[in-house]
Amino acid sequence: MDYHNYGCPIRFAAGVLGDRWSLVILRDLMFKNRKYYGDFLSAGEGISTNILANRLLKLETESVIQKTLDPDHGKRYIYSLTDKGVALLPVLLSMMEWAAEFDDQTEMPKKFIKKLQEDPESLSAEVLAHLHS
Structure with a gap:
């Protein structure tokens, strides 16, 4: 069940941001110039590959981040903040x-x-x- 759409602003924010890994990813995008999957994985935080993939997908699904194909490396994606993420x-x-x-x-x-x-x-x-x- 999707609880973060039920009117309470704290419940909504917790549903979108919900855990430390999502916040760490946002921090890395916003302040540490990390933008590739490998950047997040090698940042020294100790996040596992499955958790990282899950949180990136969740943030993308929530339109907080976006994933675009790297024009210089066709098999790699660049993660960036959307306007919702920058906000x-x-x-x-x-x-x-x-x-x-x-x-x-x-x-x-x-x-x-x-x-x-x-x-x-x-x-x-x-x-x-x-x-x-």
């Missing part, structure tokens, strides 16, 4: 700001945290410009 930027930035405050072991660069806390609009504009380039 999650403020959500991910808010999650990162929250984690920067409460995660003693955060791996976010201090420069990024400072910009996130002091000038989030500028940071958001930079990320958006990069995503649209």
